[in-house]
Amino acid sequence: MSTYVHGLKLQPDMTIGPDGNLWFAGCNLVDLAAEFGTPLYVINENTIRRNCSRYLQAATRYPENFSIAYASKAFLCQAMGRIIAQAGLELDVVSLGELHTALSSNFPADRIIFHGVNRSRHELRTAISHGVGRIVVDNYFELEKLAAMATEMNVEVNLLIRLASGVQADTHEYVQTSVTDSKFGFNITDLPQVFAICSSEPLLRVRGFHSHTGSQILSLQPFTENLRVLLGLLATWQGKVPELDELNIGGGLGTYYTADDQELSIEAYMAGIIAAAQDIARELGVALPRLIVEPGRSIINEAGLTLYRVGGTKTIAGTRKYVFVDGSMADNIRPALYGSNYEAALANRALEAATETVAVAGRCCESGDMLVWESKLPAAAPDDLLVVGRTGAYNYSMASNYNRLPRPAVVLVTDGQAELIVRGESWEDMTRLDVLPDHLR
Ligand SMILES: Cc1ncc(COP(=O)(O)O)c(C=O)c1O
Structure with missing residues (x-):
């Protein structure tokens, strides 16, 4: 089997199912999008555990004590805190928010570096x-x-x-x-x-x-x-x-x-x-x-991907074709912040050949709001499911509500099981913390 689907190099535990869809850790990505909605962050627990073990195994070759502390800024929620605690790593935190998340997932305080x-x-x-x-x-x-x-x-x-x-x-x-x-x-x-x-x-x-x-x-x-x-x-x-x-x-x-x-x-x-x-x-x-x-990144990045629904396309003759998705720099700031590049594929059409090179554009009011500048894809159509690969690190953790967009949910996948580990925000959540003073009522 090719190691690529369209412009995306396959991630660990990523396969093409008999249905022609992309599967990840035994879960059909098309089904995940239908069940949890899009945009959606998907995280593969097996990859996290495997990468933690690789670090710990390698550390045993050092004759003295060698500890591995996961940098939680790359991605943290209570489920991640539990996985890292169970894996036997220490944890690096940089704020009371990260500390609280770790402690509330029963992470031992004496294994935390602040x-x-x-x-x-x-x-x-x-x-x-x-x-x-x-x-x-x-x-x-x-x-x-x-x-x-x-x-x-x-x-x-x-x-x-x-x-x-x-x-x-x-x-x-x-x-x-x-x-x-x-x-x-x-x-x-x-x-x-x-x-x-x-x-x-x-x-x-x-x-x-x-x-x-x-x-x-x-x-x-x-x-x-x-x-x-x-x-x-x-x-x-x-x-x-x-x-x-x-x-x-x-x-x-x-x-x-x-x-x-x-x-x-x-x-x-x-x-x-x-x-x-x-x-x-x-x-x-x-x-x-x-x-x-x-x-941080080397443990979690290849464990993650993001699913988006295609809205439509726009072609500028002789210049570029844009494929618009329902996500944005609010769920992945890295291309805008660092000029980072990503790879992409259409998860519902994995057996089809890529026929064109396109840019994947976000929905925010910024020209810099691009998720992928160049990816090979089949001609994308409305409602196709686009996957941007290797988004485990510094995506969810850097997500914002820019343009008052709700932050997406995070789903953990393992051996065919999919479980919600962070709820997505709703449109109502966008005003949850607003206060309307009396004189403006
Ligand atoms: C002090 C410190 N430790 C660890 C990390 C994790 O880095 P990386 O995710 O690149 O492994 C960072 C990232 O900025 C950091 O500032």
Whole structure:
């Protein structure tokens, strides 16, 4: 069987059924659209579990402790929290919303890493009182708040110091996070002052460093460069700072979206990090630290797809044909935000050949509201079911109500079963939080 349907490279557990429809994890996508409506996010549980196991299995090759923390910003709801907890991973959260979702799915607090660049006292206090495992501190004003709070609450707080390690990854500038001119993290030259502050605060326990290089990175080099910087800092500071033995190198492993992306597998990435950590540690004469990585996209992206109903088409002679669907940048902001590309197919006509190259347009009032700029498809007709592939990461989690469009539902599929895990919003929900003051009634 071809590995492509129209312009879409098949995702794990995606097949063409005898009915000529696309199936995903044993579920007929046409039936899912009929039952749950469109737009619809569909997430394959098996793929999430498989990717978690691949990470954990690869981590066993490291002679010291190596933890995998799923970056919940890529996709989180209570069901996802349960899956990640059951899989045995840790969890990275960046807000009380993510923390609340995790805790309400019974995610163990001590396996949670709390990030942020400007958290309020209330947010930090809530995280500390729940006993989150690590708080990653980004800057001086957060450090001051944390010191005050640890004293006020009389509890020890385990910290990682976030650093802009200066490594520049070859990825979109909006997702480069470790360059020196970045809102994230301390600069390396801040460390003497940071440790001076911490040493006068006995309840602040600095356990290690954190540095996330960026996202959708497809080569090993930025990760190993980052490791070299961080291991060098361990060599400098170990012995002067008690308990300093953890390196969290963030997430960032890229995934396949289109044929332009030369994928680095989870296994190759993990083996590369482990080998580099061992080589560099030996070279610098530093003991192997506890390692942590925080993958988001590489766990969830290929587990997801989005279903849309085609409304109609518009052809501009000699220029382009647009296929209009019932979704938009409100359910997938990535093409507009980063110029990201996706692949697509018609799920109800999977056995038909693709005959044209078209653009898939969203329904928002923005020229940039395009879901796919170029995809091969059969000539699409009203009511066809269009699937945009590999939308598991940063789609639902970045969705908005722009143009007052309701956010779509999320359905989890596993071995032929489909279950709703996030309800779709209704049109009525669009005014649910509105308040009409008396003088306007
Ligand atoms: C601190 C941190 N960790 C992990 C991640 C996850 O990155 P990815 O989804 O690319 O693996 C991000 C993403 O922005 C991040 O900022």
